[in-house]
Amino acid sequence: MLPFLQLSKSLAKRGHRISFLSTLRNIQRLPKIPPHIAPLIDFVSLTLPKVDGLPENAEATPDLPKDQVQYLKVAFDRLGGPLENFLEKASPKPDWIILDFACHWVPKLASKFRVPCALLSVFTAPFLAFWRPSESISPGGDNVLEEFTAPPKGISFETSVAFRLHEARRVIRGYENNASGVCDADRLLLTIEGCRVVAPRSCRELHSDWLCYLQELYRKPVIPIGLLPPAPDDGAGVDATSNESNVFHWLAKQAPGSVVYVAFGSETVLSAEILHELAFGLELSRVAFLWVIRKPVDVAGEGKEILPEGFEDRTRDRGVIAMGWIDQLRVLAHASVGGCLTHSGWSSVIESLQFGHPLIMLPFIVDQGIIARVMEERRIGIEVPRNEEDGSFSREDLAKVIRLVMVEEEGNQFRSKARELKEIFGNKDYHERYVEEFVLYLRNQKEN
Structure with missing residues (x-):
């Protein structure tokens, strides 16, 4: 949530109007907005549907033990109606929707209103580089662990970055079915597929090679949003x-x-x-x-x-x-x-x-x-x-x-x-330039 709030504040400082959509309890958890930009950020509360297995008032992963997080995904996947209602009433319509990886169903819904989507990835570029469609991974396969305990295939630069064996076993669970019907890996990749641009919370000084690799992998623009350091x-x-x-x-x-x-x-x-x-x-x-x-x-x-x-x-x-x-x-x-x-x-x-x-x-x-x-x-x-x-x-x-x-x-x-x-x-002005580059891309794409 906080990186999305950081970006919202950065956009508001440039005079852009923001509608920040989430559930009530998640919005209530956020820190206060500085008064000089508060009028430009409208917090829109969506009511989370009741779902069997999801405790009352559980609206974020810290509220839940791991085995119940799947029911939170079921509930969030049922927010299509409230979002559609918001888009129908919005005047003017949003220029862009900037979304989280879990909302794989949003791009298709947004297309009904001719609103393009951008993925703000709270995951780093190196982490994103490891994920493949579920059909290419067999959780019970003999060689599946090798997919994650070595650097991604096709990397053209020197690195030893990979998952440890005990981590890889947990990563594979992201390819297993859950109550939502969409495994975590496909949730991420479907969102990427539906978005026009991917904006990782990264910067070129740290992740330049990885960002180039992602652009080749996704075959669409990958524009780092900067680190969005908090004040x-x-x-x-x-x-x-x-x-x-x-x-x-x-x-x-x-x-x-x-x-x-x-x-x-x-x-x-x-x-x-x-x-x-x-x-x-x-x-x-x-x-x-x-x-x-x-x-x-x-x-x-x-x-x-x-x-x-x-x-x-x-x-x-x-x-x-x-x-x-x-x-x-x-x-x-x-x-x-x-x-x-x-x-x-x-x-x-x-x-x-x-x-x-x-x-x-x-x-x-x-x-x-x-x-x-x-x-x-x-x-x-x-x-x-x-x-x-x-x-x-x-x-x-x-x-x-x-x-x-x-x-x-x-x-x-x-x-x-x-x-x-x-x-x-620690240089906020430096990272504001990354946001400016991202805004310029969004504006140019919208005009074209």
């Missing part, structure tokens, strides 16, 4: 909590660049086993840390009881744990923070490098491994070693990588490269 005031309107006040009071006492910020995003739910290994790894590293933990929904109270017994007491002199939401941009901007232990979600990577922080990468969800490997190829950070079969990691390896990136002399190359890339990731 520090994007969390405006969210009141600071006492928890947050304590965090910044603690950060103010730490040496510059000494703290590793630990966070794994809003959609990653970690098991007790993984949480414990993370805790022991942080303890072994002897590096100061700020760890933000998403409390499992089934845990009562503060939730700190999910950590190893005695962990807080043993690390009290050099670590702070925050449960729940915290202003991540404000944390990353703090002078005491010197690196990030991250799941390698693309938004989190962008935000970390926006402030020049090197990465300690521990990916968990489908696209994150590819992001981590691209970052490692660029010497921006290091991925924590994992077991190829099951994806497990050891506290010893985690501690070693934390120290290498944060403290050891060998880590200077990563710290230096991250500071260098701050000039790309």
